[in-house]
Amino acid sequence: MSVQDVKFYQTGTFTVGNRLLLETERAVQANMRRTNSLNSGHRACQGCGEALGARYAIDAAMYATGNRVMAANATGCLEVFSTPYPETSWQIPWIHSLFGNAAAVASGMAAAMRVKGRKDVRVIAQGGDGGTTDIGFGCLSGMFERNDDVLYICYDNEAYMNTGVQRSSATPPAARTATTMAVGKHPGNVFGTGKNVPLIAMAHHIPFVATASVANLHDLEDKVTRAMAIEGARYIHIHVPCPLGWGSAPADTIKVARMAVESGLFPVFEAEYGEITARQTIRRRVPVEEYLKLQRRFAHLFGKTPDLVTIAHIQATADRNIRVFGLAP
Amino acid sequence: MLKQIEGSQAIAQAIALCRPEVICAYPITPQTHIVEGLGEMVKDGSLENCEFINVESEFAALSVAIGSSAAGARSYTATASQGILYMAEAVYNAAGLGLPIVMTIGNRAIGAPINIWNDHSDSMALRDAGWIQLYAETNQEAADLHIQAFRLAEELSCPVMVCVDGFILTHAYERIDIPTQKQVDDYLPPFVPVQILDVDDPVSMGAMVGPEAFMEVRYLQHHKQQRALALIPALAKEFRERFGRDSGGLLRTYHCEDAETIIVALGSVNGTIKEAVDEMRAAGKRVGSLSICSFRPFPLDEVRDALRRARRVVVLEKSLAVGIGGMLSEGVRNALSGISLKGHTVIAGLGGRAITQKALVDLLDSAARGELAHLNFLDLRWDVVKREINREQAVRRTGPLAENILRDLGTVADRIG
Numbered sequence: 001m002s003v004q005d006v007k008f009y010q011t012g013t014f015t016v017g018n019r020l021l022l023e024t025e026r027a028v029q030a031n032m033r034r035t036n037s038l039n040s041g042h043r044a045c046q047g048c049g050e051a052l053g054a055r056y057a058i059d060a061a062m063y064a065t066g067n068r069v070m071a072a073n074a075t076g077c078l079e080v081f082s083t084p085y086p087e088t089s090w091q092i093p094w095i096h097s098l099f100g101n102a103a104a105v106a107s108g109m110a111a112a113m114r115v116k117g118r119k120d121v122r123v124i125a126q127g128g129d130g131g132t133t134d135i136g137f138g139c140l141s142g143m144f145e146r147n148d149d150v151l152y153i154c155y156d157n158e159a160y161m162n163t164g165v166q167r168s169s170a171t172p173p174a175a176r177t178a179t180t181m182a183v184g185k186h187p188g189n190v191f192g193t194g195k196n197v198p199l200i201a202m203a204h205h206i207p208f209v210a211t212a213s214v215a216n217l218h219d220l221e222d223k224v225t226r227a228m229a230i231e232g233a234r235y236i237h238i239h240v241p242c243p244l245g246w247g248s249a250p251a252d253t254i255k256v257a258r259m260a261v262e263s264g265l266f267p268v269f270e271a272e273y274g275e276i277t278a279r280q281t282i283r284r285r286v287p288v289e290e291y292l293k294l295q296r297r298f299a300h301l302f303g304k305t306p307d308l309v310t311i312a313h314i315q316a317t318a319d320r321n322i323r324v325f326g327l328a329p
Numbered sequence: 330m331l332k333q334i335e336g337s338q339a340i341a342q343a344i345a346l347c348r349p350e351v352i353c354a355y356p357i358t359p360q361t362h363i364v365e366g367l368g369e370m371v372k373d374g375s376l377e378n379c380e381f382i383n384v385e386s387e388f389a390a391l392s393v394a395i396g397s398s399a400a401g402a403r404s405y406t407a408t409a410s411q412g413i414l415y416m417a418e419a420v421y422n423a424a425g426l427g428l429p430i431v432m433t434i435g436n437r438a439i440g441a442p443i444n445i446w447n448d449h450s451d452s453m454a455l456r457d458a459g460w461i462q463l464y465a466e467t468n469q470e471a472a473d474l475h476i477q478a479f480r481l482a483e484e485l486s487c488p489v490m491v492c493v494d495g496f497i498l499t500h501a502y503e504r505i506d507i508p509t510q511k512q513v514d515d516y517l518p519p520f521v522p523v524q525i526l527d528v529d530d531p532v533s534m535g536a537m538v539g540p541e542a543f544m545e546v547r548y549l550q551h552h553k554q555q556r557a558l559a560l561i562p563a564l565a566k567e568f569r570e571r572f573g574r575d576s577g578g579l580l581r582t583y584h585c586e587d588a589e590t591i592i593v594a595l596g597s598v599n600g601t602i603k604e605a606v607d608e609m610r611a612a613g614k615r616v617g618s619l620s621i622c623s624f625r626p627f628p629l630d631e632v633r634d635a636l637r638r639a640r641r642v643v644v645l646e647k648s649l650a651v652g653i654g655g656m657l658s659e660g661v662r663n664a665l666s667g668i669s670l671k672g673h674t675v676i677a678g679l680g681g682r683a684i685t686q687k688a689l690v691d692l693l694d695s696a697a698r699g700e701l702a703h704l705n706f707l708d709l710r711w712d713v714v715k716r717e718i719n720r721e722q723a724v725r726r727t728g729p730l731a732e733n734i735l736r737d738l739g740t741v742a743d744r745i746g
Contacts, residue, residue, distance in 0.1 A: 085537065098418055098419060104392035105392050106396060110396075111397050113400060115397075116350070139389050
């Protein structure tokens with residue numbers, strides 16, 4: 001009898017179709033009883049990667065805990081578009097305190113649950129890259145090093161979008177923002193700056209660190225689900241394109257996110273106790289130009305005379321990621 | 330039970346009797362002994378059902394307390410000086426959210442120049458953040474005020490700061506009556522929050538509020554503090570009935586009834602002030618003193634009543650509102666609406682400068698003689714100040730100001746109070 005390989009993804013997109021999977025392996029979002037943790041009617045922009053990532057992440061967390069989850073949210077787009085009173089979109093207990101303290105507030109919530117013997121209730125902190133990698137970094141590191149029972153989710157759209165697209169320490173080199181203007185000899189954000197918070201999180205030797213992308217929502221759900229089964233400090237860093245800030249088409253959010261992964265610019269991996277345990281290898285590698293060209297924040301690289309030196313510099317970053325994180329198939 | 334005990338330890342024991350569920354600790358002199366004391370009780374098991382969390386900053390300390398309080402746990406932290414400034418954003422936030430956190434301030438000066446000694450600059454800087462502020466006169470009162478503070482905070486769903494003079498109280502050993510657990514349990518019921526993060530009844534807390542409702546939200550913070558004006562004396566009265574001693578209340582008068590000159594102050598300096606009043610009364614001088622415990626809310630009516638019959642008021646402040654004088658004076662002046670008497674502000678004790686009985690007697694005598702200026706600086710060394718001012722006029726590059734002064738002074742040990 002001849003054997004035929006079953007392809008679990010559709011041609012071209014690499015997206016696994018739910019109908020081909022066992023029910024237990026299907027996406028949380030495919031479930032009829034999905035909770036819509038971040039309900040419709042909120043005020044995010046068209047094509048918002050953060051709204052998409054947040055709904056999938058928190059839905060998965062609700063599913064994994066039997067809806068026993070509460071969240072602390074940093075100031076930022078997610079906080080503003082989801083909640084102006086009395087129009088909250090959140091279906092879970094949710095608190096916004098300040099820009100820089102979401103991790104600490106979550107630590108307090110976890111402490112309250114611990115002291116009250118509510119082991120069933122789990123706590124999530126979430127924020128954008130500004131609230132995570134910059135202003136909230138001290139509280140984040142504190143929560144990590146104490147190994148507090150909190151899952152921190154960073155929705156990384158690579159700049160301060162809520163205040164009007166200013167540079168953060170997650171803004172990539174050459175990107176135009178309101179504070180790294182596309183003018184002068186070296187337009188856009190400077191090279192050799194920024195920080196990799198997933199790697200810094202790993203340096204705290206916490207039980208679980210992962211990166212994820214809205215281009216692979218099943219993987220995102222899976223990581224959140226597994227994170228909710230772990231006690232202690234956990235960190236998931238989700239790459240979420242921002243059409244407004246990046247100057248990409250709202251319809252291209254998933255495409256842009258996928259290009260970031262497939263170019264090697266956003267490595268998708270996971271780590272336990274400081275050691276990388278899995279990575280998403282790149283099945284169809286694309287040159288960085290394909291990713292950059294979709295976004296007006298890099299338009300200054302592609303004028304009449306393309307800035308080949310800068311593009312090569314960015315390509316070298318992608319190549320290095322592929323080498324360092326072992327992303328080649 | 331009577332114990333010969335350090336102020337900080339007495340405060341720690343009083344807080345432990347209040348059954349706190351989450352305590353956030355970050356070291357800063359001079360409050361540190363309080364959280365150390367609590368931490369030891371949690372670790373040795375004598376304080377049960379309590380999470381003691383070593384955080385990475387004061388900003389985190391109060392932020393953790395915000396999270397735990399919002400999740401329904403009785404929450405406590407302590408800080409001082411730079412610490413309260415570092416957590417300033419969270420101080421406003423806790424009040425805006427209406428979370429009944431209790432926080433001790435071990436009052437200390439604010440730099441630069443860095444200084445670990447006592448004054449009230451720290452709590453004064455956050456006086457308008459929406460927290461109730463109670464100032465302790467003695468270590469007994471410091472311990473007792475914390476028990477009242479949890480009750481007050483939770484009844485109003487409003488955070489309370491208990492301000493305790495750094496070193497003067499926090500590090501002083503005195504005989505303190507530590508109540509029994511039953512006494513405190515009878516006085517302070519378990520925490521029943523008015524709002525809580527609950528998976529069975531989800532709410533969103535801390536969302537954005539626009540111009541259509543923000544003023545009303547702010548007004549209601551003020552309304553809470555107006556309610557506190559009635560609640561603080563009521564809680565002090567109940568405390569007296571249960572514990573058998575006076576602690577707290579809005580304010581306390583001392584020989585004010587027939588006084589021509591009344592001196593007003595916050596905190597432990599009232600002990601020295603009473604000694605000065607006793608000395609002057611013995612010499613037939615009609616002086617009195619007014620110790621204000623509740624600075625926020627500020628008891629305007631009660632202060633007015635206390636000062637109504639006096640001819641002059643001297644407000645002694647342990648903080649300088651640079652450019653105007655003092656914030657306690659501003660409250661007292663507000664209280665004087667409708668009555669007419671002469672008012673003086675005296676800035677004293679900054680950065681731990683000793684406030685002596687003799688200096689206070691001289692001060693009140695000069696007020697009675699009509700020789701006291703509107704704004705005064707007690708025991709300020711004018712020669713030192715003038716020398717620096719002259720230097721600044723003569724030289725552009727004068728260098729660090731504080732160092733110049735210390736070089737001029739030569740030795741420093743004899744200047745520390």
